[in-house]
Amino acid sequence: xxxxxxxxxxxxxxxxxPSPAAPAPSPAxxxxxxxxxxxxxxxxxxxxxxxxxVACTAENNVPTVGAQQCAMGREMAWIRVERFFEGEYPNVSxxxxxxxxxxxxxxxxxxxxxxxxxxxxxxxxxxxxYNRCIxxxxxxxxxxxxxxxxNWFEPLWPxxxxxxxxxxxxxxxxxxxEKCTFCVQRIRRGTVDAIADGHTVRDGExxxxxxxxxxxxxxxxxxxxxxxxxxxxxxxxxxxRASRVLSDKNTDPHVIYLRRVVVxxxxxx
Amino acid sequence: xxxxxxxxxxxxxxxxxxxxxxxIERSIDPMRSRMSWRxxxxxxxxxxxxxxxxxxxxxxxxVGLGLAGYAPPVFWGTYIVTFVFWIGxxxxxxLISALLRLSGAEWKSSVxxxxxxxxxxxxxxxxxxxxxxxxxxxxxxxxxxxxxxxMLWPNFRxxxxxxxxxxxxxxxxxxxxxxxxMVPDLAIMRPHFQNWRHRLYSLLAWDWRGTxxxxxxxxxxxxxxxxxxxxxxxxxxTIVSWDFAMQMVPAWHSSVFGPFFFVGALFSGMAxxxxxxALLKWTVPAFEPFISRQHFDFIGRIWLVLGLAWxxxxxxxxxxxxxxxxxxxxxxxxxxxxxxxxxxxxxMLLCNxxxxxxxxxxxxxxxxxxxxxxxxxxxxxxMYFERINIVIGGLEVWNPLASNTGLYxxxxxxxSIVLMTVGAVILGYMLFIRYLPIVPIWExxxxxxxxxxxxxxxxxxxFFKSGx
Numbered sequence: 109x110x111x112x113x114x115x116x117x118x119x120x121x122x123x124x125x126p127s128p129a130a131p132a133p134s135p136a137x138x139x140x141x142x143x144x145x146x147x148x149x150x151x152x153x154x155x156x157x158x159x160x161x162v163a164c165t166a167e168n169n170v171p172t173v174g175a176q177q178c179a180m181g182r183e184m185a186w187i188r189v190e191r192f193f194e195g196e197y198p199n200v201s202x203x204x205x206x207x208x209x210x211x212x213x214x215x216x217x218x219x220x221x222x223x224x225x226x227x228x229x230x231x232x233x234x235x236x237x238y239n240r241c242i243x244x245x246x247x248x249x250x251x252x253x254x255x256x257x258x259n260w261f262e263p264l265w266p267x268x269x270x271x272x273x274x275x276x277x278x279x280x281x282x283x284x285x286e287k288c289t290f291c292v293q294r295i296r297r298g299t300v301d302a303i304a305d306g307h308t309v310r311d312g313e314x315x316x317x318x319x320x321x322x323x324x325x326x327x328x329x330x331x332x333x334x335x336x337x338x339x340x341x342x343x344x345x346x347x348x349r350a351s352r353v354l355s356d357k358n359t360d361p362h363v364i365y366l367r368r369v370v371v372x373x374x375x376x377x
Numbered sequence: 378x379x380x381x382x383x384x385x386x387x388x389x390x391x392x393x394x395x396x397x398x399x400x401i402e403r404s405i406d407p408m409r410s411r412m413s414w415r416x417x418x419x420x421x422x423x424x425x426x427x428x429x430x431x432x433x434x435x436x437x438x439x440v441g442l443g444l445a446g447y448a449p450p451v452f453w454g455t456y457i458v459t460f461v462f463w464i465g466x467x468x469x470x471x472l473i474s475a476l477l478r479l480s481g482a483e484w485k486s487s488v489x490x491x492x493x494x495x496x497x498x499x500x501x502x503x504x505x506x507x508x509x510x511x512x513x514x515x516x517x518x519x520x521x522x523x524x525x526x527x528m529l530w531p532n533f534r535x536x537x538x539x540x541x542x543x544x545x546x547x548x549x550x551x552x553x554x555x556x557x558x559m560v561p562d563l564a565i566m567r568p569h570f571q572n573w574r575h576r577l578y579s580l581l582a583w584d585w586r587g588t589x590x591x592x593x594x595x596x597x598x599x600x601x602x603x604x605x606x607x608x609x610x611x612x613x614x615t616i617v618s619w620d621f622a623m624q625m626v627p628a629w630h631s632s633v634f635g636p637f638f639f640v641g642a643l644f645s646g647m648a649x650x651x652x653x654x655a656l657l658k659w660t661v662p663a664f665e666p667f668i669s670r671q672h673f674d675f676i677g678r679i680w681l682v683l684g685l686a687w688x689x690x691x692x693x694x695x696x697x698x699x700x701x702x703x704x705x706x707x708x709x710x711x712x713x714x715x716x717x718x719x720x721x722x723x724x725m726l727l728c729n730x731x732x733x734x735x736x737x738x739x740x741x742x743x744x745x746x747x748x749x750x751x752x753x754x755x756x757x758x759x760m761y762f763e764r765i766n767i768v769i770g771g772l773e774v775w776n777p778l779a780s781n782t783g784l785y786x787x788x789x790x791x792x793s794i795v796l797m798t799v800g801a802v803i804l805g806y807m808l809f810i811r812y813l814p815i816v817p818i819w820e821x822x823x824x825x826x827x828x829x830x831x832x833x834x835x836x837x838x839x840f841f842k843s844g845x
Contacts, residue, residue: 177443180447180448180783181448181449181450181781181782181783182443182447182448182449182783188780190778190779190780191779192779207778207780216624216625219532219534219535220534220535220536220537220623220624221532221535222519222520222531222532222535222537222538222541223519223520223529223531223532224529224530224531224532240519240529241512241513242511242512242513242514242516242517242519242520243442243511243512243513244507244510244511244512244537245452245453245512246535246537246624248449248450248452249450249452249453249624249626249772250624250625250626252625252777253777253778254449254450254776254777254778254780254781257449258442258447258449258452258512259441259512260441260442260443260447261440261441261443262440262441281513282440282441282442282443282512282513283441283442283511283512283513283514284512284513285512353778354777354778357625
């Protein structure tokens with residue numbers, strides 16, 4: 109049984125030195141190619157209902173901080189729904205865009221962390237190591253999306269709230285940064301289950317909480333490296349309305365937004 | 378009245394015309410005299426500030442950094458502002474002593490150690506702020522390259538790690554610089570004290586006997602340190618500026634930040650030296666002949682030049698962005714001029730550019746010690762304003778998306794901790810004056826020994842024979 113690989117395999121000494129006795133290693137089948145997790149968010153479907161925010165908070169043990177702290181901008185949500193208003197009163201229209209960590213391939217937060225608490229995984233995740241974080245907040249300053257949140261105080265869950273904590277997710281202490289992980293606990297669980305079943309992660313087997321809870325299926329999650337995955341297909345087929353946020357910053361985000369199609373009523377007739 | 382007629386203003390510098398014995402007596406006077414009630418009170422106030430700040434820091438350490446006024450996207454605040462401010466003040470020491478030593482200025486003797494001691498206390502005051510500002514201050518040592526079983530090293534791409542190396546190098550260099558040039562003075566002090574102080578000075582003076590070999594080594598070391606410490610000084614504040622300039626924040630992402638911060642640091646450092654010089658002249662009567670109006674005049678000239686350079690670089694930072702219509706930087710400029718802290722921006726221009734430029738251009742002003750003292754305090758406030766504009770303004774303005782519009786304002790905790798370092802610097806300085814020679818006695822004596830007086834047409838003319 110071929111061992112499925114999540115990260116790009118490092119060449120074994122045997123493959124570096126081709127010996128006449130052993131046959132040359134065959135190229136890895138496409139199913140075994142390394143994974144690059146990514147997300148496609150179709151803004152045409154997004155209604156701004158904030159179900160993703162609630163699901164994320166429940167799944168990832170995101171602390172709630174109360175009204176006073178929220179007023180200071182210290183809300184801990186890992187995903188938020190950005191509102192953009194267009195036009196002048198009375199012809200105002202609102203646009204929504206869920207904003208979460210863009211899991212940048214060229215992440216500004218990683219290079220500035222003095223202790224490597226912010227680092228990149230082989231499968232394209234921008235990961236935050238809570239135990240290593242010392243709380244310089246350098247990464248938060250350097251994130252153009254402002255999606256990193258800081259534990260200003262020790263997070264508290266008064267008693268009934270503590271019952272709903274997800275045991276798969278670490279509880280963060282005061283003084284560390286945190287942010288969207290693409291629900292890394294689900295990715296790891298899905299990968300391990302797939303390996304146990306003897307195959308690689310199939311498209312749709314891993315879904316973060318936000319994608320799972322989206323009532324209009326605006327959020328899609330999958331392997332951007334697999335040309336047949338839903339996210340790659342969406343990205344390819346909707347290339348005319350696909351864009352990445354603040355692309356001029358050259359951060360190479362792994363979240364692709366599909367622009368909302370606005371049809372002027374006069375154009376229809 | 379034409380200015381050139383006023384001969385007292387044009388008088389060239391000359392070393393104090395005193396016998397050796399009296400120079401030594403005067404230099405060690407503050408170490409032997411009893412403390413006045415004023416200095417006792419000031420020390421008590423400083424101690425109270427330190428205790429108050431320490432309690433606040435302990436509270437913050439236990440409860441969380443939320444006690445400070447941070448409001449995302451402003452993740453850095455007063456702590457970083459004060460860190461940059463103290464680093465700036467700490468730059469005076471090396472500049473004054475190294476530059477003046479290298480240029481062979483005869484008037485340097487009474488100023489050099491005073492400036493170096495300023496570095497000795499303000500640099501640690503600066504260095505604790507990056508730790509106070511950490512979310513988990515207890516594990517700050519993760520930033521240091523300490524060998525460990527997991528082979529986890531700091532990220533050498535991060536400017537904060539460079540900061541650590543720059544500051545620790547500067548600290549080591551300036552302490553050694555200060556100590557090496559102090560060894561002969563400690564030897565001079567030995568016979569003037571008894572008991573533990575005698576033993577302390579004997580220990581610190583390393584059995585100095587005053588042989589020509591020892592003198593040669595001290596002079597060589599002083600010259601060597603003067604040369605070596607200059608690039609360190611440049612690197613320290615340039616690297617502090619890279620903490621900002623290496624980020625994507627538009628107000629910070631500027632290639633001119635290195636020289637701009639460096640010149641700003643020297644500028645505020647000069648102001649700090651003037652403040653200390655004036656305070657010493659007023660509070661220690663024995664130092665009267667050592668600190669003359671000429672000192673203020675000469676330092677005022679350097680100060681003026683640095684102020685002009687600072688002004689040039691400040692506007693240089695904005696002009697390219699103005700011409701290229703950089704949108705984000707335009708927001709920042711608008712915030713400065715008309716934003717929440719508009720009075721800080723205009724106050725800064727007044728304190729840092731207008732007042733020093735107008736005032737320091739006149740020799741009458743430069744030689745007026747009270748006026749120089751007031752200007753130096755104003756100037757340091759202005760430089761603090763400048764750092765507020767950069768750190769807090771730069772972050773508050775940068776909001777490329779719609780959310781995250783926090784408004785930062787410092788809290789009691791932050792102000793207390795800042796005042797703690799102010800108290801610590803003042804207390805440290807006062808203790809230094811009490812227990813160690815703040816005036817480099819041997820350098821004063823040496824300058825005086827090279828001074829020759831001739832009387833021409835009833836006027837005394839001083840000149841210096843060149844040293845060995």
